[in-house]
Amino acid sequence: LYEAELLGADALTDLAVLKIEADALVPVDIGSTADLQIGDVAIAAGSPLGLEGGPTVSVGVLSAFNREVQTGPDITDRLLGMLQTDAPITRGSSGGALVDAQGRLMGITTAIGVSDAGAEGIGFAIPVELMTRITDEIVETGDVRHAFLGVSLQNYFEDENGSQIPAGAAITSIEPDTGADAATLDVGDRIIFIDTNPIVTGEDVVNGLRRYRVGDTVQITVVRNDQTLIVDVVLGERPENLP
Secondary structure: OOOEEEEEEEOOOOEEEEEEOOOOOOOOOEOOOOOOOOOOEEEEEEOHHHOOOOOEEEEEEEEEEEEEEEOOOOOOOEEEEEEEEOOOOOOOOOOOEEEOOOOOEEEEEEEEEEEOOEEEEEEEEEEHHHHHHHHHHHHHHOOOOOEEOOEEEEEEEEEEOOEEEEEEEEEEEEOOOOHHHHOOOOOOOEEEEEOOEEOOOHHHHHHHHOOOOOOOEEEEEEEEOOEEEEEEEEOEEOOOOOO
């Protein structure tokens, strides 16, 4: 056991940074979720149920990307953009590593799926890219500020062979004095990329922006009146009263 100092925490992502004094520690290799696919091996490390004898590892697969997890009764009690795995995770494992087949960190285990019947055998982890952004900012400043575009969105659908296929996020309103307002985005614009990351739904926009800092400039690709435009937007700070 080590005595730890809390450097900072972020309630929105359920992450914190602790500082300890110790020698000969080996840092985990930082991986990426960019090249991962559903079905890839996922290995969870933690201390389930507080069992004696040291940490436990459990093995499964990466089951899904960008899951939304409701963690409490309020609309604010939710985690976005989560990785889903069937590697067994239980109480005491939260905060442990989720690694790929090469032992590289892909996420931090955070929650388990529970229904009226009990635990459902699925768990959720914060992607490593979001974790790195949050923890780096805590180490640097002791606090976390979340980026804000300043728009309301609804999913846009296109007809394909008689089926409605999600094809971007349509802007329904723009907040004044925000990055979106200053960049002259328009109501009705359909967002299809943030930088090089494709946008299929409004949730993709929210999840994507979580990986940027306040003050970052992003390229937003939109479709406006059948024309494709690229707009540079300087991200503001997310208001605290947003759900």
